[in-house]
Amino acid sequence: PVLANLRPSGKYLMEDFYYAGGLPALLSRIPDLLDLEQRNVNGATLGENISKARSFNDDVILPRDKPLVANDGLAVLHGNLAPNGAVIKPAAAEKHLLKHTGPAVVFKNYEDMAARIDDPNLDVDANSVIVLQSAGPQGAPGMPEWGQLPIPQKLLKEGVRDMLRISDARMSGTSYGACVLHITPESHIGGPLALVKDGDLIAIDVEQRSLNMLVDEAEIAKRRKAWVPPITKFSRGYGALYLKHIKQADEGCDFDFLETDYGKKNTSGAGNVSGEPEIH
Structure with missing residues (x-):
C-alpha cells in the first residue's frame, strides 16, 4: 500500500512527512511486511527502532485501512x-x-x-x-x-x-x-x-x-x-568501455565485468556459498 500522502501521488511535501513522524512512523504501520529482526546501523533491530514510533498526522501518514493507493505503487x-x-x-x-x-x-x-x-x-x-x-x-x-x-x-x-x-x-x-x-x-x-x-x-x-x-x-x-544500428558514439577510452560492458535496465545497468558469484551455491560439490575474494 501507499501510505505516504506525498507529492506527486498525494498532496503533502517531504517536510510534512518529517513532522508527521517520518519513516519510522510509516514503517510502524506495515510491520507484517518487514523483517523486524534485521539489525540497523545503530545496532538495534528494525523492530526495536520502530517500536515506539507513531504518526502525528494521519492525513500525511495514512492508516493502513485508508491507503492513498491500495497497491500498484509501481x-x-x-x-x-x-x-x-x-x-x-x-x-x-x-x-x-x-x-x-x-x-x-x-x-x-x-x-x-x-x-x-x-x-x-x-x-x-x-x-x-x-x-x-x-x-x-x-x-x-x-x-x-x-x-x-x-x-x-x-x-x-x-x-x-x-x-x-x-x-x-x-x-x-x-x-x-x-x-x-x-x-x-x-x-x-x-x-x-x-x-x-x-x-x-x-x-x-x-x-x-x-x-x-x-x-x-x-x-x-x-x-x-x-533497422540500421546507430553509429557507435565512442571508439576508445571510458566511453568505449562503458558501451561494451553496460547491461540493460532489467539487469540493473551494471557493468558485466563487475558480476561475481557472491551468494550463489558452490557447484564444486562442497555445498558452501561462494564469497568475494580477500582484499590484501
Missing part, C-alpha cells in the same frame, strides 16, 4: 514493446491513462524532441502517445532522467496535464505523469522501441501489466530487417 509491464519489461508509477498517473490506446508521436532522440515538441504544427493531440527513442543506458548514453517527457505547449494551453509517454530513460521519483520508463531492450541495441513509427497505435493496460504496439508481426519483422 508496476512492471511486458509485451511486444517491452519483452524484458518496463516500469510505470500508476499512483502518479491520471487514472484514465492506465488503460489507453493512442497513436505514437516518435522522437528519434532527445535533440529531436527538444527541437520539435513545441512546434505548433506537430501532429499531436491529447490522445497521442509521446515516444522517445535512444534514451537508455547505451543510447543516451547513461539512461538520464528524461522520462518525464514534456507535454507539447499547444496541448498545455488547451488544459492537457497528462499524456501517455514512453521511453527507455529514467525519471525522478518526484516526477508526475503516465510515463512508462526503463523499456528493455532499449532502442539503441535494436529493442522493439526502435521500430515504432509515427501513427503506430500503442496500447497500455496497467491492470493486465501489458504494453504493446498494435502492429502485425510481419510488419515488425520487415522493420527489424531494415
Whole structure:
C-alpha cells in the first residue's frame, strides 16, 4: 500500500512527512511486511527502532485501512514493446491513462524532441502517445532522467496535464505523469522501441501489466530487417568501455565485468556459498 500522502501521488511535501513522524512512523504501520529482526546501523533491530514510533498526522501518514493507493505503487509491464519489461508509477498517473490506446508521436532522440515538441504544427493531440527513442543506458548514453517527457505547449494551453509517454530513460521519483520508463531492450541495441513509427497505435493496460504496439508481426519483422544500428558514439577510452560492458535496465545497468558469484551455491560439490575474494 501507499501510505505516504506525498507529492506527486498525494498532496503533502517531504517536510510534512518529517513532522508527521517520518519513516519510522510509516514503517510502524506495515510491520507484517518487514523483517523486524534485521539489525540497523545503530545496532538495534528494525523492530526495536520502530517500536515506539507513531504518526502525528494521519492525513500525511495514512492508516493502513485508508491507503492513498491500495497497491500498484509501481508496476512492471511486458509485451511486444517491452519483452524484458518496463516500469510505470500508476499512483502518479491520471487514472484514465492506465488503460489507453493512442497513436505514437516518435522522437528519434532527445535533440529531436527538444527541437520539435513545441512546434505548433506537430501532429499531436491529447490522445497521442509521446515516444522517445535512444534514451537508455547505451543510447543516451547513461539512461538520464528524461522520462518525464514534456507535454507539447499547444496541448498545455488547451488544459492537457497528462499524456501517455514512453521511453527507455529514467525519471525522478518526484516526477508526475503516465510515463512508462526503463523499456528493455532499449532502442539503441535494436529493442522493439526502435521500430515504432509515427501513427503506430500503442496500447497500455496497467491492470493486465501489458504494453504493446498494435502492429502485425510481419510488419515488425520487415522493420527489424531494415533497422540500421546507430553509429557507435565512442571508439576508445571510458566511453568505449562503458558501451561494451553496460547491461540493460532489467539487469540493473551494471557493468558485466563487475558480476561475481557472491551468494550463489558452490557447484564444486562442497555445498558452501561462494564469497568475494580477500582484499590484501
